[in-house]
Amino acid sequence: MNGHEDLTYVYAAAPDTREVRASLQDLRGVSGASVSLLSLPTPGPDPVAFVVSRVAPDEFDERTLKARFEDLEWLEGVARAHHEVVQTVARHDTVLPLRLATVYQNDDRARHALTAQRRVFAERIALLRGRSEFGVKLYVGPTGSAGPSEPRDGTAADASLSPGKAYLRRRRAQHSAQEVRHRHAQEAAGRVEALASRFSTRRVRHPAQRGALAGPEENVLNDAYLVPHARAEEFRTALAAAVEGLDGVRVEVTGPWAPYSFATPPEPETVGEGRTP
Structure with missing residues (x-):
């Protein structure tokens, strides 16, 4: 590889249409580079292209990327x-x-990969057409933030108890409240699944988020749904009401997003011919 030749960074595959080309005008991508459409010389009946920009090899070659992926900023x-x-x-x-960071040595290498995967891309795009991804998460609140029908710490009855007995009583109350919330979460998950199946065509289950990603709450469900555009608002409204009457449980619906969870990326070729670290 020529160390001074810019690499081809690929963001996505998309239909080679006037609308897509117009959307890229004045658009800037990674490293502030202009974004364009990389098409095939003979596009075929279902023309598919890569959305690309040029990136510097000193940032995106294989050896540099291994270190760069440790730099969170x-x-x-x-x-x-x-x-x-x-x-x-x-x-x-x-x-x-x-x-x-799907990167190819140059446009010719990227076109070679596009040619090899053109039919797969076209079939997947047809499957996703007219649909968007929505994220649905369920959270259980910490026991310290009791709902209106749950016991709270430090009740008036604790004043007549010894410190040890009062402590044990509070711990039992907290444990009981958390058990209630988890039962509510299970019920909410069932409601979400039943409601979502009426609107969506596909579902992907992701691992529940932990630590800083979930915040003070416990994330117990982290799903993605593929929803037709025409039913998006109806889907959002129905899911937002799925936890009504269930104390300590919160539902979060996000989207619409590009269908990341439902895309099947091409398998990487050899080193330097399209890398997905």
Whole structure:
């Protein structure tokens, strides 16, 4: 590889249409580079292209990327730029997002990969057409934030008890409250699944978030649904009401997003021919 030749960064596969090309005008991607459409010389009956920009090899060659992916500030900047490009295209047409930092040595290598995967991309785009991804998360609140029907710490009855007995009573109350909340969460999950199946065509289950990603609450459900555009608002409204009457449980519906969870990226080729670290 020529160390001075820019690499081809691929954000997504998308239909080669006038709307997609118009969406890329003045759009900037990773490292502030302009974004364009990389198409095939003979597009075929279902023309598919790569959404690309040029990036410097001293930032995105294989050896550098291994170190860069440990730099959270740099990684966040690349992820934001990547996501913005994908979402911009998604507002105009169906898009098939590729993994972060999918990089090819040059345009010819990228076209070779596009040619090899063209049929797969076209079939997947047809499956996703007219649909968006929505995220649905369920959270259980900490026991310290009791709902209106749950016992609270430090009740007036504790004043007549010894410190040890009062402590044990509070612990039992907290444990009981948490058990109630988890039962509510199970009921909410059943409601969500039943409601969502009326609106969505597919579901992907992601691992529950932990630690700082979940905040003070406990994330007990982290699903993605593929929802037709025409039913998006109805889906959101129905899911938002899924936890009514269930103390200590909160539902969060996000979207619409580009269908990251439902895209099947191409398998990476050899080193330097398209990498998805």
